[in-house]
Amino acid sequence: MIKIRSLRARIILINSGILAAVLLLFSVMVYYRFKHHVEAAEQIELEQDVRRVSGHVLENYQAWQSHGLEEKLDAYTPPDGSGHYLSIKDSSGRIIYQSRDVRWRALLAQPSFVPPSVGQFESVRGERPLTILHASYRPPNGPQFDLLAASSTRNSDALSGSVFLTLVVLDPLMLLVASVIGILLMDHELRPVMTLRSQADSVGRGGLGSRLSIPETGDELESLGHTLNEMIERLEDALAYNMKYTEELSHEIRTPLAIIRMEIEELAELPDVSGVVQSRAGSALEEIAGLSTMIDRVLSLARLDSGGDLVPFVRLDLSPLVAEIIEQMRLLYEVQGVTVRLNASESAWVMGDGMQLKRAIANLLGNAVKYTLRGGSVEVDIHTNSRAVVMSVRDTGIGISEADLSKIFIRFFRTSAASTSARSGFGLGLAMVKTVCEQHGGSISATSTMGSGSTFTVSLPVAS
Numbered sequence: 011m012i013k014i015r016s017l018r019a020r021i022i023l024i025n026s027g028i029l030a031a032v033l034l035l036f037s038v039m040v041y042y043r044f045k046h047h048v049e050a051a052e053q054i055e056l057e058q059d060v061r062r063v064s065g066h067v068l069e070n071y072q073a074w075q076s077h078g079l080e081e082k083l084d085a086y087t088p089p090d091g092s093g094h095y096l097s098i099k100d101s102s103g104r105i106i107y108q109s110r111d112v113r114w115r116a117l118l119a120q121p122s123f124v125p126p127s128v129g130q131f132e133s134v135r136g137e138r139p140l141t142i143l144h145a146s147y148r149p150p151n152g153p154q155f156d157l158l159a160a161s162s163t164r165n166s167d168a169l170s171g172s173v174f175l176t177l178v179v180l181d182p183l184m185l186l187v188a189s190v191i192g193i194l195l196m197d198h199e200l201r202p203v204m205t206l207r208s209q210a211d212s213v214g215r216g217g218l219g220s221r222l223s224i225p226e227t228g229d230e231l232e233s234l235g236h237t238l239n240e241m242i243e244r245l246e247d248a249l250a251y252n253m254k255y256t257e258e259l260s261h262e263i264r265t266p267l268a269i270i271r272m273e274i275e276e277l278a279e280l281p282d283v284s285g286v287v288q289s290r291a292g293s294a295l296e297e298i299a300g301l302s303t304m305i306d307r308v309l310s311l312a313r314l315d316s317g318g319d320l321v322p323f324v325r326l327d328l329s330p331l332v333a334e335i336i337e338q339m340r341l342l343y344e345v346q347g348v349t350v351r352l353n354a355s356e357s358a359w360v361m362g363d364g365m366q367l368k369r370a371i372a373n374l375l376g377n378a379v380k381y382t383l384r385g386g387s388v389e390v391d392i393h394t395n396s397r398a399v400v401m402s403v404r405d406t407g408i409g410i411s412e413a414d415l416s417k418i419f420i421r422f423f424r425t426s427a428a429s430t431s432a433r434s435g436f437g438l439g440l441a442m443v444k445t446v447c448e449q450h451g452g453s454i455s456a457t458s459t460m461g462s463g464s465t466f467t468v469s470l471p472v473a474s
C-alpha cells in the first residue's frame with residue numbers, strides 16, 4: 011500500500027510525470043515526422059507522375075493528339091479508383107484531358123475551387139482527401155500545357171492514423187509498465203531504509219542498549235546508519251550521565267537528610283522538649299520524608315529514562331493485573347469515599363515489564379482517586395482491538411482545564427487546583443506513566459472537563 015505523502019509515492023509520481031511528458035513529446039515528434047515524411051513521399055510521387063505524363067505523352071502531343079491521347083493518359087490515371095487524377099489544359103484554357111472520375115471532374119467544376127499556384131501543392135480535405143499539384147509544361151517546339159495532378163491521401167492518412175493509434179495505446183502502456191517496474195525497484199531499494207526505520211523505532215524502547223544493524227551498501231544509507239548509531243551512542247552517554255548525576259545528587263542529599271532526620275528525632279525525644287517544639291519537629295520530619303520520597307522518584311525516573319529499570323518484556327494479561335492493583339488499593343478508595351469499577355470481560359495480552367506497568371497503572375488509579383471528591387466514582391475499562399490493548403480510567407473528579415491538559419505529562423507540573431489543595435504530590439506520576447507507555451511502544455492521552463471528570467487512555471500494542 012503506497013501512502014500518498016510517502017517519499018516512495020512522491021518519487022514514483024515525479025518519475026511517472028517526467029516519463030509521461032517525455033513520452034508525449036516523443037510521440038508528438040514521431041507522429042509529425044512520420045506524417046511529414048508520408049506527405050513528402052506523396053508529393054514526390056505526384057511530381058514523378060507529372061514528369062512521366064509530360065515526358066511520355068505531352069512530348070509527343072502532336073503525334074498522339076489525333077489518335078490515342080486519351081488512352082495513353084488514362085493509363086497514368088486509371089479510372090479504377092487507384093486514387094490518381096489528372097487534368098490538362100492547353101495554352102488557350104481548353105481542356106484537352108480530364109480523368110474520368112466523376113468526383114474529380116465535379117471538384118474542378120466547382121466555382122469555389124481555386125487551384126494552387128504553378129509549382130505548388132495543396133491539400134484538399136473532405137470526404138475524399140487529395141493532394142493537388144499544379145504544374146506547367148512546354149515540350150520543345152510545342153504549345154504550353156497546364157497540368158493539375160492529384161492523388162488521394164487516403165492511404166497515407168490511414169497510415170498516419172494507425173501510427174497515431176499505436177502511440178496512443180503504447181504510451182499509457184509503457185507508462186504503466188515503467189511505473190510498476192519503478193514501484194517494484196523502489197520497494198527493493200527502500201527496503202533497507204524501512205528496516206533501518208523500524209530498528210530505529212525500537213531503539214529506546216527498553217533502553218538504548220541496542221544498535222542498528224547497518225546494511226553494507228556502501229552508499230548514503232550505510233553512512234546514515236553509522237550516523238544514527240553515533241547519535242544513539244551520544245544519547246546513551248547523555249542519559250547515562252544524567253542517571254549518574256541524579257544518583258550522585260540524590261546520594262549527596264540523602265545523607266545529610268538522614269542526619270537531619272536523626273537529629274530532629276533525637277531533639278524531639280529529649281525530656282525537656284515542649285509540646286510546640288515536638289509538633290514542629292513532627293512536621294519537619296514529614297517534610298523530610300516527602301523530600302526523600304521525591305528524591306527516590308526522581309532517581310527512579312532517571313533510571314527509567316536510561317532503560318536501567320526495565321527487565322526483558324514478557325507476555326502478560328493486563329486484565330487480571332489491573333484487577334489485582336484495584337484490589338490492593340481498595341482501602342485507599344474506601345478511605346476517600348470513592349467507588350471503583352472494572353470492566354474487563356476479555357483477556358488483554360501485551361508484551362511488557364509487569365513491575366513497571368503495575369507502577370504506571372497504580373499511578374493512574376491513584377490520581378483518579380486523589381482528584382475525585384468523596385462520593386465520586388472511577389471506572390476502568392479494558393478492551394482489545396486488532397492492534398492494541400486500550401485501557402481507559404474515567405473519573406468523576408475535579409477535572410483539568412484545557413490549557414493544563416497539554417502540560418500534565420511534564421515533570422513537576424501540577425495544576426493550580428492540585429497544588430493549592432491538600433492533595434500531596436510532586437507532579438512526577440504522569441511523566442513516569444508516559445515514559446513507561448512509550449517504552450512499551452504505546453501511548454497515553456487525556457481528555458477532561460473541568461468540574462465533571464477526566465479520562466486517561468493508555469494504548470499498548472497487543473501481543474501476538
Ligand SMILES: Nc1ncnc2c1ncn2[C@@H]1O[C@H](COP(=O)(O)OP(=O)(O)OP(=O)(O)O)[C@@H](O)[C@H]1O
Binds near residue numbers: 377405407436438464
Ligand atoms: N485524574 C485527575 N483528575 C484531575 N487532575 C489530574 C488527574 N490526574 C492528574 N491530574 C493533574 O495532573 C497533575 C500531574 O499529575 P501527576 O500524577 O504527574 O502528579 P501528582 O499526582 O500531582 O503527583 P505525583 O508525583 O505524586 O503523582 C496533577 O498534579 C493534577 O493537577
Ligand SMILES: [Mg+2]
Binds near residue numbers: 373376435438439
Ligand atoms: Mg500522581
